[in-house]
Amino acid sequence: MLHHGDFADMCRGTQRTRSRYLQRASPSFTRRQRQPIQTPLPTRGFVAGQPARLGALGLALLLSLTMGCAAWRCRNARDAHVIESRQLCQQGLAAWHKGKADEAETRFAAAIAACPTDQHARQRYAEALWQRGEGPQAIEQMREAVKLSGDDARLLVELGEMHASRGELDQALQQAELALRADTRLAGAWSLRGDILSQQGNMQPALESYHRALVYQPGDTRLRLALADIYRRQARPRRALSVLQTLADQYEHGHEPQQLLYLQGLALKDLKRYDDAAEALSLASRQGPPSADMMYELAETQLLAGRLAAAHWSAGETQRLGHDERRTNALASRIEAAIRDTGGTMRR
Numbered sequence: 088m089l090h091h092g093d094f095a096d097m098c099r100g101t102q103r104t105r106s107r108y109l110q111r112a113s114p115s116f117t118r119r120q121r122q123p124i125q126t127p128l129p130t131r132g133f134v135a136g137q138p139a140r141l142g143a144l145g146l147a148l149l150l151s152l153t154m155g156c157a158a159w160r161c162r163n164a165r166d167a168h169v170i171e172s173r174q175l176c177q178q179g180l181a182a183w184h185k186g187k188a189d190e191a192e193t194r195f196a197a198a199i200a201a202c203p204t205d206q207h208a209r210q211r212y213a214e215a216l217w218q219r220g221e222g223p224q225a226i227e228q229m230r231e232a233v234k235l236s237g238d239d240a241r242l243l244v245e246l247g248e249m250h251a252s253r254g255e256l257d258q259a260l261q262q263a264e265l266a267l268r269a270d271t272r273l274a275g276a277w278s279l280r281g282d283i284l285s286q287q288g289n290m291q292p293a294l295e296s297y298h299r300a301l302v303y304q305p306g307d308t309r310l311r312l313a314l315a316d317i318y319r320r321q322a323r324p325r326r327a328l329s330v331l332q333t334l335a336d337q338y339e340h341g342h343e344p345q346q347l348l349y350l351q352g353l354a355l356k357d358l359k360r361y362d363d364a365a366e367a368l369s370l371a372s373r374q375g376p377p378s379a380d381m382m383y384e385l386a387e388t389q390l391l392a393g394r395l396a397a398a399h400w401s402a403g404e405t406q407r408l409g410h411d412e413r414r415t416n417a418l419a420s421r422i423e424a425a426i427r428d429t430g431g432t433m434r435r
Contacts, residue, residue: 172202176211183215191215206235210242222253240269240276247279256283274304281313290321308334308344315350324357345374349381352388361392369397379410383418390422395429398422 179194192215198208213228229246236242247262260283266276281296297314304310311334318327331351335343352368355361368385371377377385386401402419406412 168202169205172198172205172208175201176205176208179211179215188215188219192219204235206232206239206242209235210245217249222249225249226253238265238269240266240273243269244273244275244279247283251279251283251286256287259283272303274300274302274307274310277303278307278310278313285313285317290317293317294321308347312344312346312350315354319350319354319357322357324354328354328358341370343370343374345371348374349384353384356384356388356391361388364388365392365394365397377404377408379405379408382408383410383415386422387418390418390425395422395426399426 175194175198179191179198182188182194183191192212195208195212195215198205199212202208209228209232213225213232216222216228217225226246226249229242229249233239233242233246243262243266247259247266250256250262251259260280263276263280263283266273267280270276277296277300281293281300284290284293284296294314294317297310297317301307301310301314311330315327315330315334318324318330328351331347331354334347335351338344338347348367348371352364352366352371355364355367365385365388368381368388372381372385382401382405386398386405389395389398389401399422402415402422405418406415
């Protein structure tokens with residue numbers, strides 16, 4: 088049996104339970120429960136050191152932005168100098184093609200002043216100086232162009248050709264070898280190497296270099312002529328003549344290059360075909376201004392062919408062109424002796 092006090096306590100408990108139930112069901116309670124839990128920031132090491140580090144980070148960011156803008160401005164300025172240099176180069180080339188060498192040289196020099204690190208300006212200036220006969224200055228500028236290009240193989244070949252033209256064969260060979268290290272398929276480098284070795288008397292290595300050059304540039308006339316000359320100097324006139332005849336077949340009769348006809352004449356002379364040799368050498372002498380060596384070979388071949396009148400005239404031209412006096416006088420004496428032996432009758 089419940090007493091009155093027990094019943095009152097039970098009612099109060101029921102009211103508290105009902106109150107808690109209503110509190111959980113109320114919207115305000117639900118909103119409070121959905122709020123994110125706020126985690127306090129850690130305070131360890133923050134108060135003394137972290138603000139300083141944040142300030143340094145901000146300063147670094149500001150400096151990087153400032154330096155980035157400066158670099159951008161610098162790059163733009165450099166690009167503007169390069170553009171100005173290239174424009175001056177184009178103006179120089181235009182002047183050069185019009186035959187205005189002085190103006191061209193001035194433009195190329197201005198291009199270098201506008202952008203000293205422009206390899207193209209250095210190259211063009213070097214070429215202009217070379218054409219004007221200023222070899223040492225041209226070589227100096229070409230060296231700078233090579234350096235700025237990072238040892239471009241074609242520029243190395245051009246520098247080597249300048250050295251070779253001045254008789255500086257060791258320096259020229261060095262440039263050819265450097266060019267081949269950079270590009271083993273560059274025909275110009277193999278050709279330059281062959282030319283130098285040929286001048287130095289190294290026939291077989293020169294021949295191999297020309298063959299390598301022809302692999303990469305098979306239609307080059309100059310290379311084939313150089314190859315034939317090596318064969319002839321190696322006492323292989325038939326091989327030389329075969330190369331030359333193949334080349335001559337590409338031209339109309341009477342329009343062959345002078346050097347081709349000259350080498351044909353020498354190969355025929357070596358084969359003791361003197362009449363054919365005299366014809367080839369005579370035609371070569373009419374294809375352009377003949378050299379003293381060409382006229383000497385023609386005079387001697389005409390003597391061997393029995394064409395004494397023609398040999399006498401050719402010997403006189405040899406002397407006029409300043410050929411070696413001792414050899415020319417000896418040849419003239421032989422011709423005079425042959426004329427005496429025929430009783431003064433001279434065959435042309």
